[in-house]
């Protein structure tokens with residue numbers, strides 16, 4: 474058995490893995506065309522043909538609808554903007570509650586706060602890392618107006634069950650599919666599985682245009698409200714239009730960003746397919762691995778592998794620390810991260826309940842509207858266990874690995890698996906640099 478690099482052995486790989494860059498000549502050429510035209514944004518916030526943006530924005534929206542199988546696509550300048558617009562379009566307002574996972578990027582939850590609504594955190598399924606429908610159902614109250622489900626790491630949430638809950642309690646179901654373009658559930662694309670779905674085009678995602686987001690829906694009323702919130706809608710609403718949560722923003726996408734995003738969108742199926750092929754190969758290698766489980770893919774699901782998320786087999790390895798395991802993989806040259814994010818309810822925003830204003834009676838707005846929601850007592854045991862003890866993210870699985878890099882990845886996983894005994898009883902504080 475060879476000595477692990479973490480304990481002074483020779484690392485299997487010393488050169489960094491290729492970083493992911495999906496941008497090429499096509500994007501450059503299309504941006505040059507936009508710059509030559511001089512029309513860098515086609516939006517004007519007044520009724521008329523410019524209200525819905527310029528030619529690149531509209532083409533991107535058409536292409537997205539075609540590829541995702543949605544009726545309406547509304548581009549935005551980020552997925553955060555799209556999430557905020559989605560919650561507003563759904564009509565949530567002060568004191569309304571939105572059930573959301575705490576294991577996600579912060580904006581999935583702050584999208585509620587932006588409209589004075591209150592995020593209520595529900596635990597997740599330990600295998601898919603997405604909302605656990607039973608936990609959601611237990612939190613539904615007469616104040617609940619929406620569920621925000623996140624397709625974490627590229628695996629769609631359990632929309633069959635969530636839809637049943639939403640229908641039973643008359644709730645809007647929003648899908649944060651920022652991490653899951655081209656993932657699917659029973660043949661239906663991620664971002665089209667709820668009432669409104671969101672994609673991200675930020676630079677860390679499968680495809681990007683620097684910053685950008687897209688909201689998808691099949692509902693013409695929701696699409697219109699998304700368009701109004703995107704573009705200072707209060708100045709164009711027509712008499713009789715629903716004014717609930719209708720304070721317009723500037724969430725508009727530029728023509729330059731849309732041009733890049735069009736070329737990226739065309740490449741998306743190929744980029745995701747390569748990621749799936751490489752992820753599948755690593756999953757086959759992890760089948761029966763002594764330390765790590767491959768990501769679970771539920772029946773009917775196509776995974777988009779935004780992140781390749783493994784878990785420490787803790788039951789079989791009670792003496793192995795997940796943090797030490799991540800360090801051992803990284804020391805061999807395979808960047809591995811212990812955990813994903815702090816459960817959102819642990820952030821000072823929620824613990825101190827200071828939202829807007831500096832806070833007084835039961836702290837700032839809108840938390841002052843919901844004294845019954847106690848974030849200090851919030852506990853999502855599955856999230857906490859995954860974050861502190863089990864989850865180990867492999868940072869190099871993005872579909873662009875060369876054959877050598879793939880071989881190194883598999884060799885490192887095998888070496889660390891074979892050296893599992895060396896990790897027994899070692900704690901992170903025992904390691905140099907801790």
Ligand SMILES: Cc1ncc(COP(=O)(O)O)c(C=O)c1O
Nearest residue numbers: 551552553578651673674675685
């Ligand atoms: C699940 C999730 N939702 C929302 C966002 C926000 O995306 P953006 O950076 O485009 O605003 C991200 C970005 O990391 C994300 O991962």
